[in-house]
Amino acid sequence: MVRTQLSVNLNKVALIRNSREGNWPDPVFFGRIALEAGAAGLTVHPRPDERHIRVSDLKPLSDLVKEYPGREFNIEGNPFENLMPLLREIRPHQATFVPDAVGQKTSDHGFDFSDPDVRAKLVPVIEEAKSYGCRVSLFMDPEPEYTRWAKEVGADRIELYTEAYADAWNTLIADAIVTPYADCAKLADELGLGVNAGHDLSLENLEPLLKACGNVLEVSIGHAFTAEALQFGFAETVRRYNELLDKIAAE
Ligand SMILES: CC(=O)[C@@H](O)[C@H](O)COP(=O)(O)O
Ligand SMILES: NCC(=O)COP(=O)(O)O
Numbered sequence: 359m360v361r362t363q364l365s366v367n368l369n370k371v372a373l374i375r376n377s378r379e380g381n382w383p384d385p386v387f388f389g390r391i392a393l394e395a396g397a398a399g400l401t402v403h404p405r406p407d408e409r410h411i412r413v414s415d416l417k418p419l420s421d422l423v424k425e426y427p428g429r430e431f432n433i434e435g436n437p438f439e440n441l442m443p444l445l446r447e448i449r450p451h452q453a454t455f456v457p458d459a460v461g462q463k464t465s466d467h468g469f470d471f472s473d474p475d476v477r478a479k480l481v482p483v484i485e486e487a488k489s490y491g492c493r494v495s496l497f498m499d500p501e502p503e504y505t506r507w508a509k510e511v512g513a514d515r516i517e518l519y520t521e522a523y524a525d526a527w528n529t530l531i532a533d534a535i536v537t538p539y540a541d542c543a544k545l546a547d548e549l550g551l552g553v554n555a556g557h558d559l560s561l562e563n564l565e566p567l568l569k570a571c572g573n574v575l576e577v578s579i580g581h582a583f584t585a586e587a588l589q590f591g592f593a594e595t596v597r598r599y600n601e602l603l604d605k606i607a608a609e
Pocket of ligand 1: 463
């Protein structure tokens with residue numbers, strides 16, 4: 359069982375910040391709390407409309423992560439919208455490609471790898487991101503065939519899109535839906551692809567998914583993390599995730 363790493367997504371800290379003038383709560387301040395508490399990295403999704411994370415947040419966050427050797431900065435976005443110039447400027451450890459439309463409420467699907475045009479378009483931007491020193495992860499619905507295509511287009515990792523799993527968890531059928539995620543994770547291992555996971559994961563629903571997959575290298579968690587941090591505090595929430603991740607890895 360791999361010891362999965364926690365990357366704290368700061369989008370929702372920035373969303374609260376943007377509801378007023380000024381820079382409080384400052385994503386850098388809370389990013390530092392997360393890193394000091396033991397988070398393996400920070401994730402942000404600088405959407406084109408800057409509804410939460412702004413382009414101006416990226417360099418300060420990148421500089422913050424560099425103060426913590428071994429921790430990683432992960433920038434998510436649509437490579438066919440605003441992401442590539444940001445990767446060229448910031449050169450994060452990881453770039454996670456997400457096919458979100460500009461005004462989309464949240465990420466709600468992975469790439470349509472069954473479309474040869476999508477696959478052809480991904481190849482050069484993956485190569486470009488790698489030329490900036492970024493590891494490339496592709497946001498993906500839990501379709502095992504898509505894992506093969508992610509490998510084919512040159513990705514380093516897949517990020518399993520876990521909203522359907524989280525929804526199933528809420529209706530206690532998570533055991534039934536975890537199978538495609540485990541199948542994708544197993545195939546990824548066979549193909550030499552790393553496995554990340556994210557979207558709607560939480561302290562409550564994380565364990566069965568990670569145990570079923572066995573090889574998830576990183577979970578990026580923001581929405582639930584922020585709500586949990588309202589209850590437990592930012593540092594304590596990081597501690598609880600790391601305690602859970604240690605427990606899962608030890609079993
Ligand atoms: C790709 C994904 O599922 C999330 O990382 C994304 O960042 C969520 O975006 P919002 O925080 O804007 O809902
Ligand atoms: N890649 C998923 C992520 O960064 C955060 O997703 P969520 O926990 O805000 O749903």
